[in-house]
Amino acid sequence: MKKLLILICLLYIHTFGLAQKISEPAAMSAEWVKPYAPFNIVGNSYYVGTTDLACYLVTTSGGNILINTGLAASTALIKASIEKLGFKFADTKILLTTQAHFDHMGAMAEIKKLTGAKFMVDRGDAGVATDGGLSDYYFGGNHSPFKPIKADRLLNDNDVIKLGGTKLTMLHHPGHTKGSCSFMLTVNGKKRMHKVLIANMPTIIIENRFADVKAYPEMAQDYAYTLKAMKALKFDIWVASHASQFNLAKKHQPGDKYNPAAFVDRKGYDAQLNELQKAFDKKVAGQRTAKIY
Numbered sequence: 001m002k003k004l005l006i007l008i009c010l011l012y013i014h015t016f017g018l019a020q021k022i023s024e025p026a027a028m029s030a031e032w033v034k035p036y037a038p039f040n041i042v043g044n045s046y047y048v049g050t051t052d053l054a055c056y057l058v059t060t061s062g063g064n065i066l067i068n069t070g071l072a073a074s075t076a077l078i079k080a081s082i083e084k085l086g087f088k089f090a091d092t093k094i095l096l097t098t099q100a101h102f103d104h105m106g107a108m109a110e111i112k113k114l115t116g117a118k119f120m121v122d123r124g125d126a127g128v129a130t131d132g133g134l135s136d137y138y139f140g141g142n143h144s145p146f147k148p149i150k151a152d153r154l155l156n157d158n159d160v161i162k163l164g165g166t167k168l169t170m171l172h173h174p175g176h177t178k179g180s181c182s183f184m185l186t187v188n189g190k191k192r193m194h195k196v197l198i199a200n201m202p203t204i205i206i207e208n209r210f211a212d213v214k215a216y217p218e219m220a221q222d223y224a225y226t227l228k229a230m231k232a233l234k235f236d237i238w239v240a241s242h243a244s245q246f247n248l249a250k251k252h253q254p255g256d257k258y259n260p261a262a263f264v265d266r267k268g269y270d271a272q273l274n275e276l277q278k279a280f281d282k283k284v285a286g287q288r289t290a291k292i293y
Helices: 002-021 072-084 108-115 123-130 219-231 266-284
Strands: 039-042 045-047 056-060 063-067 092-096 118-122 153-155 160-163 166-172 181-188 193-199 237-240
Touching: 039 193, 039 237, 056 166, 063 072, 063 160, 072 108, 092 108, 092 160, 118 123, 123 153, 219 266
Parallel strands: 063 092, 092 118, 118 153, 193 237
Antiparallel strands: 039 045, 045 056, 056 063, 160 166, 166 181, 181 193
């Protein structure tokens, strides 16, 4: 009896401890949780995220693809947004992310469990996804920022994700995380075809030097590669991991009519990359820079 009680106590402590290890960092902005009315960007691509944490739905005849899931509490919001657009949440067949951080992966494990969708991730972020962010160079440590999730497929640069006649190409854009990535797809915008870029902008979140980040020694090299690669991309329309990065508030307001032209903004894209290049150059020069999420 005594041994049984000890065993029960140990099991309780173990289970409680595991639950306590999931500790999502505090959101940096109220707009990370503020609902935003879902809308059709162009063709079969839709916005289903919050006011700032961008989540995208790509619909196909074989089911749908969801890119990013926001914070852990976002499941109900994303489900409601998908259904408001007239689609079924259960039809989500593939889950993708632009980066394995809690603000884009928070609800990934739960949505996978609810829909049975396959989770695919850039190979560089596979380990962080599997351990729930414990091994992340910035947010990791003693607590998992999000629920662990094992990938059904590991993606390499230029790998193609196919579903129901739609193809997305994953572009490896490391730096922000080891497996940060963007996605490119071509969609039918009624009047013409559009090449759409879902970009993961290479923002820098560390304050000190790159060399101080022992858990990610290739960081500076990866940022340099990504900045060069992203400047060379060709597309018609672009959006990003955060709505603020592509100025959603000025390009679209809830209730606006279908208007793909609002997201044709090469000038804005180049301006964003130029600012990020300046931040990178300062960091390489050994200067402290502010955290940018």
